[in-house]
Amino acid sequence: MIGLDTNVIVRYLVQDDPRQSLLATEFIEQSLSIEQTGFISLVTLAEVVWVLGECYGATKARIVQIVDSLLVTKQVTVEHASAVHRAIRVYRSSGADFGDALILQVCMAEGCNKVVTFDRKADKVEGFEILR
Secondary structure, rough: EEEEHHHHHHHHHHHOOOHHHHHHHHHHHHOOOOOOOOEOOOHHHHHHHHHHOOOOOOOOOOOHHHHHHHHHHOOOEOOOOHHHHHHHHHHHOOOOOOHHHHHHHHHHHOOOOOOOOOOHHHOOOOOOEEEO
């Protein structure tokens, strides 16, 4: 397995820098395989989603499509993939941002019964509770 950093994934997805995008594309398409997967950590995935939304204006639908694609690509291993699947469902159907949905699902996978927050948008998602 080979770890993939946020910037490599973003360059591959958005193709906005001729040199780096070419290098990222060649690496991902020629070096990764089912036997030698690229590893995407939760931190990297959260950064990718943030960068795509904030810097490139990607819509929620596009972000969901990208994360879903990463989850089913056999040449990629996503950390806590089952929690990411659940987080994508929460993100798609609620006002929570992806980071909050991911935090919730990882905490639940680790046995938490709730996540306390000051975030009023997250509080509308079952599993979050406003800390008062």
